[in-house]
Amino acid sequence: MSINRVNISGNLTRDPELRVTGGGTQILSFGVAVNDRRRNQQTGEWEDYPNFVDCVVFGARAEPLSRFLSKGSKVAVEGKLRYSSWETKDGQRRSKLEVVVDEVEFLSSRNQQAAGGQGYQQYGQAQQPQAAAPAYGGPVAAAPQPQAQPAYGAVQTPPSADVYDEDIPF
Structure with missing residues (x-):
């Protein structure tokens, strides 16, 4: 038995490239930089x-x-490794190892990325609206006041439940 699973997290090295095959299959390619820590032999x-x-x-x-x-x-990627090899027009053999992605988790939001910040953002989390000028050039409307929300990482006490092992039907 063999297992082919990969989990990496890092920053995208370039903007993603979206292509479509002749059969209509969409292909998105991107690169992720992942750091490895090693001790320098000269400096320690x-x-x-x-x-x-x-x-x-x-x-x-x-x-x-x-x-x-x-x-x-900043993303976390889960997938499997795939090896590809081919021959160039000038007869040289080329090969590469890539991750065929199954899952992507966004570890930084667009706003945090633009500001250079790092942080966790779940996909689909609503952003607070900002005041914006209407498309026709009219006056700027005041943005609604955001409601207090718990901070990320805040520990919340779960509600008490009177559930016992005997109550579980399996």
Whole structure:
């Protein structure tokens, strides 16, 4: 038995590239930089060494993902390794190892990325609206006041429940 699973997290090294095959299959390609820490033999200090990992997404998820990913985005990727080899026009053999992506988790929001910040953002989390000028050039409307929400990482006490092992039907 063999297992082919990969989990990496890092920053996108370039903007994603979306292509469509002749058969209509969408393909999204992007690269993720993942750091490795090693001790420098001369100085004895720990140093980060980057590894650049090619990733590819196939099918209906490719186009929606391309709208949310951009260079510098911090992501966690889960998938499987795939080895490809080919021969160039001048007869040289080439090969690469890439991750065929099954799951992507966004670890930074677009707003945090633009500001250079790092943080966890769940996909679909509502952003607070900002005041914006209407498209016709009219006056700026005041933005609604945001309601207090618990901060990320805040520990909340779960509601008490009187459930016993005997109450579970299996």
